[in-house]
Amino acid sequence: MQHARIVGWAHTPFGKSEAPGLEALMAEVVPGALTHAGIGAEDVDGIFVGVYNHGFSSQAFEASLVAMGLDALRHVPAVRMENACATGSAAIYAALDNIAAGRSKIALVVGAEKMTATPLAEVSDILLTASYREEEGGEPAGFAGVFGRIAQAYFQQNGDRSEELAMIASKNHKNGVRNPLAQMRKDLSVEFCNTISDKNPYVAPPLRRTDCSLISDGAVALVLADAETAAGMERAIAFRARNQVNDILALSRRDPTEFAGPRKVWAKSLEEAGLSIDDLDLVETHDCFTIAEMIEYEAMGLAERGQGHRVIRDGITRRDGRLPVNPSGGLKARGHPVGATGVSQHVMAAMQLMGEAGEMQIEGAGLAGVFNMGGAAVANYVSILEREK
DSSP states (O other): OOOOEEEEEEEOOOBSOOOOSHHHHHHHHHHHHHHHHTOOGGGOOEEEEEOOOTTSOSOOOGGGHHHHHOGGGTTSOEEEEOBTBTHHHHHHHHHHHHHHTTSOSEEEEEEEEEOTTSOHHHHHHHHGGGSOHHHHTTOTTTHHHHHHHHHHHHHHHHOOOHHHHHHHHHHHHHHHTTOTTOSOOOOOOHHHHTSOOSSSOEEETTEEGGGBOOOOEEEEEEEEEOHHHHTTSSOOEEEEEEEEEEOOSOGGGSOTTTOHHHHHHHHHHHHHHTOOGGGOSEEEOOOSBHHHHHHHHHHHTSSOTTOHHHHHHTTTTSTTSSSOBOTTOHHHHHOOOHHHHHHHHHHHHHHHHHTOOGGGOOTTOOEEEEEEEETTTTEEEEEEEEEOO
């Protein structure tokens, strides 16, 4: 299968937005993405929207909101995708499938979420809809509690790795300072992240506030074009590989520290691309919690099981290391508006490959990996991206 190319994008700052809702957030990015791609609304054949919602907004039927902000799109087929925290990647992959099937030549993908207007207790309950409610829905700390349980199990198996989690948090916050779109541009020391305090309390032991991603508003749009169309455009980022692998929803029916789904999807995508993990120049990975990034090191092949702490200790994933991970600041510092996250990760990688990442730029970036995860390693997506022109 010949995958479509990324040919343009636009990205709001993440954080607390003054936009009143999803319609306004989407309207902020759609015109900019079309302009960046050098096309008009009349060139778009399909619209693919990623919004999680589940109570963040009383307005459903989100696919219809794109045309509300740009009347010229009113007759373009539009559909909304949802796949927990991998909602954005689900929308991208649906657009890729649409183009591969010959249904479209140019597709517009929009990921968005408005979270900060919802009270914190409701946010926690809404996010638990991405867990297996029957067994995990009673977590008082919400989804942080689910990953707190994963961290506890990991520590029982491999020793207390709190300091290494603090090192991951500090790394991503340091990277986020360089990202003008990041929600939290503050350089936090390892000592601060590793110390329990009024500013950094436990959220779901052993996870502290600095181990948890942020509640965010934001929208991201990207434009995809088939290979022939992209050949005549200014930019073209190719998908050298892209795959999705799922795992069982209930944590009770699997080893929650194995991340078997992420492990399988990384192996599948690297094999499809004809690469090893060492061939990549950077990775944007799904650090919803620092324990997730540590286990993802193992899943992507940087360390054996239980040895992910060695990766951060050896500096491998720092921006000056062998494989920079989350040079954008990741979900930890950039923010995590659920429906926008997967689209944002692909845009952050595309910016690097085009040399358009500004202060975030990794010198000579030619190949990038993107890992986006829905739920606790349930819906797992890996894209391997490279610059074509």
